[in-house]
Amino acid sequence: MQSAAFAVSPSTPLLRSRSSIPKPNPRCRIISTFPAARQAVSLIRDGPGPIRSLSPRLGGWNAVSVSSLPSRPDLAVKATSVPESAGESSAKSNELVQTLQLGSLFGLWYLFNIYFNIYNKQVLKVFPNPLTITTCQFLVGTVLILFMWITNIYKSPKITSSQLVAILPLAMVHTLGNLFTNMSLGKVAVSFTHTIKAMEPFFSVLLSAMFLGEQPSIWVLFSLAPIVGGVALASMTEASFNWAGFWSAMASNLTFQSRNVLSKKVMVKKDESLDNINLFSIITIMSLFLLTPFTLFIEGVKFTPSYLQSAGLNINQIYLRSLIAGLCFHAYQQVSYMILSRVSPVTHSVGNCVKRVVVIVTSVLFFRTPVSPINSIGTGIALAGVFLYSRVKKIKPKTA
Incomplete structure (x- = not known):
């Protein structure tokens, strides 16, 4: 068996010598160590469609469905919306405080x-x-x-x-x-x-x-x-x-x-x-x-x-x-x-x-x-x- 470094990927089943393998981008190494970052990059790249992730392959990365990855609830990215009533309740609270202050001033004025x-x-x-x-x-x-x-x-x-x-x-x-x-x-x-x-x-x-x-x-x-x-x-x-x-x-x-x-x-x-x-x-x-x-x-x-x-x-x-x-x-x-x-x-x-x-x-x-x-x-x-x-x-x- 020839002594050569190789890697197997479903998309590239062939063997290549070390010299023919392109060096991965250093940024990709950093991203590969952070699954959450992979998801974010994929979301930005692929738009509002199904969230995708990146898997390593020879000389680059393959995009695979997130569903194929292990479940990690701690890394799930959730989008939360601010209720419209939050701003209204805050405005009403400020208005109530101002009304109470004004009423107190009128009371002091009379007193x-x-x-x-x-x-x-x-x-x-x-x-x-x-x-x-x-x-x-x-x-x-x-x-x-x-x-x-x-x-x-x-x-x-x-x-x-x-x-x-x-x-x-x-x-x-x-x-x-x-x-x-x-x-x-x-x-x-x-x-x-x-x-x-x-x-x-x-x-x-x-x-x-x-x-x-x-x-x-x-x-x-x-x-x-x-x-x-x-x-x-x-x-x-x-x-x-x-x-x-x-x-x-x-x-x-x-x-x-x-x-x-x-x-x-x-x-x-x-x-x-x-x-x-x-x-x-x-x-x-x-x-x-x-x-x-x-x-x-x-x-x-x-x-x-x-x-x-x-x-x-x-x-x-x-x-x-x-x-x-x-x-x-x-x-x-x-x-x-x-x-x-x-x-x-x-x-x-x-x-x-x-x-x-x-x-x-x-x-x-x-x-x-x-x-x-x-x-x-x-x-x-x-x-x-x-x-x-x-x-x-x-x-x-x-x-x-």
């Missing part, structure tokens, strides 16, 4: 507002110094803002001198708006102050038409009628009515809506603009510096322990309630801007209307404010008008 009005009213009843109380609220807000900026809880803005000049009018009307609100809360019931403040849409339409050239639609004008009529009816039958409290609340409406109109003309260039939260933060700090000199000149330093003790007041109680009111004052406005960044202005306006209803009902129950049937009807009509206004506001007015 902080309720606590602010209750504790603020309790302090103003025994310490009728609205300038001092408002200054303390701006001080608490300023401390919170600086803490957030220093600790990078919220990124501090880069402010230029031109921006500060543009923001100054906003800070002035913001200061007056909060001062007039506290003056009204100190004179009349919380529920009546918020009933009068339901006339904010009236001043918004008036000032927008005067300074922005916005012509309101007929539906907006129609919604103002129940607001004005409801406030007038509630004022005629209000047990705690006095003109100082009434005009202070009206002045608060005027100044706050002036702030909203002015804010539309500030920060026109987008590259220099501030987000709502940082803009509110800058306004709060500027309001503190604007109001402090007037407070010291008009009311003096009356929030010291010695003065409160001489007035027969509970020092710890006054300080604690003032601190809670200041924290809630800043918190509810911050949350309000957070909500505004997530929803449309119309939705935010509807939420603000509901918030006013919640505050009025809560204050009436907490302070046991006497409310006549006609007063309740007037308040209800005014709030219904505010709700109607917020719904028809989505009809864009014509620009003059």
Whole structure:
């Protein structure tokens, strides 16, 4: 028998000498040691037909059916498809999370507002110094803002001198708006102050038409009628009515809506603009510096322990309630801007209307404010008008 290396294959039964046998491709040796790789190469080569494998032959490879190979479940190649419902369930889950977050923000907005009005009213009843109380609220807000900026809880803005000049009018009307609100809360019931403040849409339409050239639609004008009529009816039958409290609340409406109109003309260039939260933060700090000199000149330093003790007041109680009111004052406005960044202005306006209803009902129950049937009807009509206004506001007015 001749000493020669040979190999037998069903397709090539002849004998060949070593010199006549072509050398196999090195890549084929690598593939031959990995049955899974053989299957993958065959699948790519032969397309979607029956999966084939490669078997060695002289000088090359023969393709044979996979069915002829030993069964290897661990090497089986399976194609799995992603269910179409997987993407839908993920989207629904994200939507649910966002809805829960938004609902939590609305709940915090209402809760902080309720606590602010209750504790603020309790302090103003025994310490009728609205300038001092408002200054303390701006001080608490300023401390919170600086803490957030220093600790990078919220990124501090880069402010230029031109921006500060543009923001100054906003800070002035913001200061007056909060001062007039506290003056009204100190004179009349919380529920009546918020009933009068339901006339904010009236001043918004008036000032927008005067300074922005916005012509309101007929539906907006129609919604103002129940607001004005409801406030007038509630004022005629209000047990705690006095003109100082009434005009202070009206002045608060005027100044706050002036702030909203002015804010539309500030920060026109987008590259220099501030987000709502940082803009509110800058306004709060500027309001503190604007109001402090007037407070010291008009009311003096009356929030010291010695003065409160001489007035027969509970020092710890006054300080604690003032601190809670200041924290809630800043918190509810911050949350309000957070909500505004997530929803449309119309939705935010509807939420603000509901918030006013919640505050009025809560204050009436907490302070046991006497409310006549006609007063309740007037308040209800005014709030219904505010709700109607917020719904028809989505009809864009014509620009003059």
